[in-house]
Amino acid sequence: MPRRNPLKPRSAISAQTDIHTGQVIRHHGRNALVEAENGERLECTARKRVHDLACGDRVEWSSAGDDQGVIERVLPRTSALSRPDHRGRPRSLAANIDQLLIVIAPAPEPTAALIDRYLIAAELMPARPALVLNKTDRLTADTRTHIDALLAEFAALDIPVVRVNTREPGALQPLIELLATHTSILVGQSGVGKSSLVNTLLPEHEIRVGELSEASGQGRHTTSDTTLYHLPGGGKLIDSPGVRDFHLWHIDKAQLERGFREFHDPAGHCRFHNCRHLNEPGCAVQAAVDAGEISARRLESYRKLYAQLEAAEERLGDY
Template sequence: MSGQARVVARFGAELILRTESGELLRAVSRRNLVKHGPAHLRAAVCGDYVRFEPGDGDKAVAVALQPRRNVLVRPDHRGRPHAGAANIDQVLIVIAPLPTPDWGIIDRYLTAVAALPATPLLIVNKSDLLEASDARLIADTEALYGGLGYPVLRTSAKNGEGIETLRERLRGHTSLLVGQSGVGKSSLTRALDPGLEVRVGELSALSGEGRHTTTVAHLYALSSGGDLIDSPGVRDFAPYQPTADDLAAGFPEIAECAHDCRFHDCRHRAEPGCAVKAAAEAGRIPPSRLRSFLELEGNSA
């Protein structure tokens, strides 16, 4: 058996593939599916399409990597570039009343999404748990990012708020689910597709890695249509060495103001005549956004 398949998960040199007929296969991968380019982009990752051929025993062999539309690259624990998922249409950034939303993490996600590029969707999950103490921060978060043009959706796995809207949004697309640990990603996926637990169990049994593997991204076919990539929960996130164009795309309101700075190479820190600082002081640019921009600019390529 040979043909094209999509990478559902990767465990070292081993892959779980989904064929065009929907069958799941175990496979081994050739060392470098792409001969040229950075080392971290030569191996197949979750969401990739590969060509495969029969191998020895019960495993197929991935022999070639198909061209990618995009690939999400982030630093690993040593600061080296690491490819995590590919061929992504949209990224669902999940926040919740607890843990408290961190605007810096949201901004880093949005910059990474802009660099792909892909379409972002900010999801305020566990909306049924909102109390007076949470409501102001959540409302401020929705107002901030909604005001910048980012779509925002409230969801609740408990009472069903927003679930059907989100299900329709996912249909026909490959969506990446990201967010801090504890924001309710698992309950959200179960609400979207109650039968997903069975397929998660099948995948875990096939991989031999166990049901509680939390360090590997998995791609799941939703019964309502579309593919969902569930990434490990993270406490922090940053795109890998964002370029000036990435920052401009991730912070369009800052990029627009920067055209009016006195110096074309203004870094918006201590330079005189900085239109960005003036806009922040006047309340036209939220201080949290400028802080996030300056932090990422310091890590840029």
């Protein structure tokens, strides 16, 4: 076998001396806007071996000239927010987040079940969850009563709650303080005003804002790409496409229990170590509900999600 010429590189990659690190600020498909360590931004294309690229990813990239680059690999993540794609496979929306802000508003009407699913995602990432009630200036007597009760349930779980709107001077200060020391992502239904919040926090970016559809009462999608912004008061903010629903098909039943933080202590006292907290005798979680220490609605929410995951597993088993 002929000896390899030691002066000839094994590959183009091994010959590169311009490998740099940066963070994905925005991406679509295999294309991404990367912010280099010196603050400069360049358009990059990911190599075929780079999979599941997400906004917020730390990456290694090489120069391709003319403010162009090639993403060579994704560095290890501290966290990732994922949701199933149209084939049911998990797809990362954002990476390296340490705070998940669930935005709700008087309309579209917030649902506890959707908030539960976001909280499960936050617990499993892991990331600190917080609730942001936006458009407080649009509250009516009826919606205020409903939303106050909803927020009180989650505040009892030590989940921070802030109330804001974009029309009153200083009304965003609680949110600014919440964002200051974190890399946060805004999630929530379309139409709750996430893009309006980003516009007010960062007016120079001019994020497209949509109104509710008169026909459906649901929000129109106005953000098509997940984008990371640097905040003037400190911290980083990721704005994600609005979703009308958020499913957890990509987790298993064991992970589901970990997503309910108030179950952790009583679950250790169940009669059976593999208690599923459904209808087993000696279930300490059920006992905590009966004693008024845990919300009965939350346990029912857990049981519904458990049944959905079990049904999904059975469907997969048929293939």
